[in-house]
Amino acid sequence: MKKRLLNGMIGVMILLCACGSKQKVSEVGFENEGNIYDISDVVLPVDTEYVVKSICMGKDSIYIHADVFNDDIMEDTIYKASLDLEKIEELPLKKDDQYIDNFTCDNEGNIYFLGCDDNGNIMLSKSENTGDIIWSVPVELDEEGSIIQSMEVVEREEIILDCEEDFLLYDIETGAERGSVSSFSKESDCSEGMLKKTKDGDICYIENIGKKKKLYQFDSNQNVFVEKDVALDNFDLGNGLFTGMTYDFYVYDQKEICGFNIGDKELTHICDFRASDIYVAYIEYICEADDGKILMMCNGESDLNSLTCLTPSDGKDIHAKQTITIGTDGVPESLSKQVAKFNKANTKYKIKIVDYSNNENIEADYITGTAKLGLDMAKGQGPDIIVLGDTIPLEDYSEKGALEPLDSYFSADKEINMSDYLSNIIDMTKVDGKIYSIIPSYTINTCVAAKNAVGSEKVTLVNYEEKCLENGIDPKVGMGLMTRASADDLFSVSGEYVDYKNGTCNFESDQFMTFLEFVKGLPSYEDFDDIDYEKFEDYYRQKKALLKEEMIGSFDQYQAIIKGYFGSEIVFNGYPTSNGGESFVSSDLQIAMNASCAHKDGAWEFMKSFLLDDYQSNLEQEFPISKNVLEELADRALEKPYEIDEDGEKVEIEKKWYVGSVAVEIGELSKEEVDCLVKVIKEATEYSGYNFEISNIISEEAEAYYEEQKSAEEVAEIIQSRVSLYLSENR
CATH class of the missing domain: 3.40.190.10 (Periplasmic binding protein-like II)
Structure with a gap:
């Protein structure tokens, strides 16, 4: 094998001494077996291409803002959906030439939106649910360059605009400006705050400064925000906060959606993405629909924002599969995506991620995720597949017999030809001439x-x-x-x-x-x-x-x-x-098989999926191990950036990278x-x-x-x- 530089010794240390260790370490948690949902696309009633921009929820309807493309012209369009998502129709908004930058709604179905007129003035408008404009007024910001970050409706009273430095108030009936909120100063210029409405209609401002979080509730009688003594510091709000009907708010990460009410000390688990075989990279909006359904505007497997519906499921088909575990110290996005794809396509096996980086599952602070993985391997309780990071030594695990040699799997697999892959990368996976891992990118x-x-x-x-x-x-x-x-x-x-x-x-x-x-x-x-x-x-x-x-x-x-x-x-x-x-x-994705894996054929099916063209051809920020795909990328780099249109023709596109504040136009390389x-x-x-x-x-x-x-x-x-x-x- 080619020299591997400064391999970590912590894994072999654990392998050697684990049997005599009395250190208690709690078991790394798996995904929830409950909280399983099916996912389906929600399609808007339009024949042309469109991009969903935002969502807001009223008392009886959900409103969807989309950019619809008609003859190369992008048109702001609002759609009204029933809470069961069975009926979606366009709301004929009569907004002249204004574009919609931000919008919300009240419980009576009125729409409030921000836009610009022909002179570039920021306008706040109110529309009936028929699309007729009731009023439209200019918004005057104190400082040049200020932006309106969010807005919410105080039912039957006024609209609050979050304008970075302060909050502006507008009368809900006439649109007349009613001044600004008094007795409130945002704590820090670096704070990340958000105006949100609870399920009961209370308007809150949540200020997020690192791990420190504060919640202020708006008192419309006194025209002030009042700080509330609530426990928010344990909640990760960095990905966003969304109003619910069952819960005050929903939050999410790549693993799940959770809900909580103001005053809760713990999150309630709602939807487990991994247990449901759903990959989500980023969620823009979450709305609660009828019958436990959840409407999401999210970025998933297609890498484009899409409108999807989560429906509660008994998970019968998922539970019937045999489980193969994959252990990793931190979950790369590419792994999450590939697991979801494999689980949807394979009828016999289900891959389950075991994330050893979750510190809540480790009693001793000094025992890292890598060490815990080594401890499980030594006790014969390790995952079936292992993601080897830079600190997990391939040689030491293989020499102790902990890893399965992969040569026979490569030889027997008719979809895989070793000559199709870069030999120097393959050599990095060898110990004493045998292949023990895959480095797909x-x-x-x-x-x-x-x-x-x-x-x-x-x-x-x-x-x-x-x-x-x-x-x-x-x-x-x-x-x-x-x-x-x-x-x-x-x-x-x-x-x-x-x-x-x-x-x-x-x-x-x-x-x-x-x-x-x-x-x-x-x-x-x-x-x-x-x-x-x-x-x-x-x-x-x-x-x-x-x-x-x-x-x-x-x-x-x-x-x-x-x-x-x-x-x-x-x-x-x-x-x-x-x-x-x-x-x-x-x-960050070197993959090996545990020699004790109970379903080796299934584990190999998953591992080899990283070598197939479907994965290799869709890499963005890493190079492929496939020779053909690398050659295709090299040939494409000789041309100006392009896309293939619906007729199969190349269409040049503008592509830029940013170096500091300078935009670099990507062209062709020599x-x-x-x-x-x-x-x-x-x-x-x-x-x-x-x-x-x-x-x-x-x-x-x-x-x-x-x-x-x-x-x-x-x-x-x-x-x-x-x-x-x-x-x-x-x-």
């Missing part, structure tokens, strides 16, 4: 530089300062935003210091002294306290920095680096080492530029690895050298002693 972790600054010579730890000074660059910022604290990747690519196979290390070498001296010259984290990051984005173009650290996962990103950051031809230097530069492969990146991908031989224990030892002890409290030799001697002890104890 990856990024190239490297450092790049302007060719006119470094030429064909590699920037190393030895000549780094010289190269900076030759180009008039301060060596302290020659690595860009890299600090002493963030220099772990530099150590990770320097495999010359640790020999895990033999359990030895060599930190008293001249090479390590050079490494310490290099890192000492980097800025501390505090040095960047007052930095203007947008200006810093121009440092490479202005030749104020030399090497830029990158995790490259697409040709578009590569083009943005060339055009946006450098504005000139670049070279792949790699992370500087004592005698060259090193690039390496990284992936053949030389494309070949250069493909060469780096195909010649990469190193897979990233990270050892927290050794990195922590180096960081702790090296600080004394950086602060000139000890010499490099003294620090190296201590590091050598501590790492040697660590290696001997964990062999």
Whole structure:
């Protein structure tokens, strides 16, 4: 096998000592077996394309705002849906040429919306449920550039607009401005607040400042917001807050939808996405419909906003399947999506995710998700499939017999041909000649530089300062935003210091002294306290920095680096080492099979799905292992961005990346530029690895050298002693 850099030892440590451990660790929780829903599309009564923009819920109806495309013209349209979602009809809103930017409704079916007139004035309008406009008034904002973040209706009284700095009030009958809310000041400019209505019609403002949350309730008699003593700090409101009928509010994450009432100390679990085989990346709106149904405007498998309905299900078909578990320390989005697809298509097996990163399922704070996974593996209770991160050592697990060799599965599978995949990536999954994992997608972790600054010579730890000074660059910022604290990747690519196979290390070498001296010259984290990051984005173009650290996962990103950051031809230097530069492969989705898996054929069916064209051809920010798909991406990068229309013809599109505040238009790359990146991908031989224990030892002890409290030799001697002890104890 090709050298894996600095593999973590924590997994093998757990494997070796777990049987004698008396440490109690609570079992990692699975998804709820209840709370299962079916999902279906909700289609608007229109023959052309449309995009759903927002939803609001009235007493007897749900209102849907969509942009409908008619002859290349986008028209704002409002639809009215019954609460059982059986009847949806267009509301003929007579709004002249105003576009709808924000809208809400009251319990009598009146619509209130914000828009702009022909002169660019912000207008607040009220419409009957027939579409007739009752009144339309201008909105005057105190500060230029202010925006209206949200609005709600105080039934039969007034409308409240959240205008960043304050709240404006408008009479519900006439539209007359009634001043602003008094005796309330938002706590912080950095706070994220939202106006929301409870199920009982009370208007609340929830202020979200990090982990600190406050709730204010509007008193229309006194014209003030009054702070309420409610427990919100344990609720994650970062993804949004949605008004309900059964509950005051709904919240969600990628795992589930929950509900809570003001005053609740815990969330109530409503819909378990994973148990229901539903993949949701982001939810824009949630509305409660009749019979326990939930209407969602969400981004799911199609990567486009769609209108969907969740219907309660007994889950009979799901429960009938045999369960295969997959363990992961954190759940990559691509894994969630693939699990949902597999579970829908496969009639025999169901994949269930076990997320070891959930700290609520770990009693001892110091036991990480990776360690808990290793403990379960050692006790024979590990998941059937394992997602190996940078800290989970493939070699150690395979050498202890914990992983299933995959060679026979590749050979027997008629859908898979080994020659179709990049051999260098396959080699990274081998131990003693056998394949133990799959790396379906990856990024190239490297450092790049302007060719006119470094030429064909590699920037190393030895000549780094010289190269900076030759180009008039301060060596302290020659690595860009890299600090002493963030220099772990530099150590990770320097495999010359640790020999895990033999359990030895060599930190008293001249090479390590050079490494310490290099890192000492980097800025501390505090040095960047007052930095203007947008200006810093121009440092490479202005030749104020030399090497830029990158995790490259697409040709578009590569083009943005060339055009946006450098504005000139670049070279792949790699992370500087004592005698060259090193690039390496990284992936958050290296997948292996537990040797004790009870359903190995089913596990393989799921694992191989990552190698098929359906997955490989739909990657966005990572490169594919498929040779053909990589070649297709390379060929496409030679052309201007395009889409295929309904007639199968190429249609050029505008595509942009943003570098700081500067928009970079993506065009075509040259053949030389494309070949250069493909060469780096195909010649990469190193897979990233990270050892927290050794990195922590180096960081702790090296600080004394950086602060000139000890010499490099003294620090190296201590590091050598501590790492040697660590290696001997964990062999």
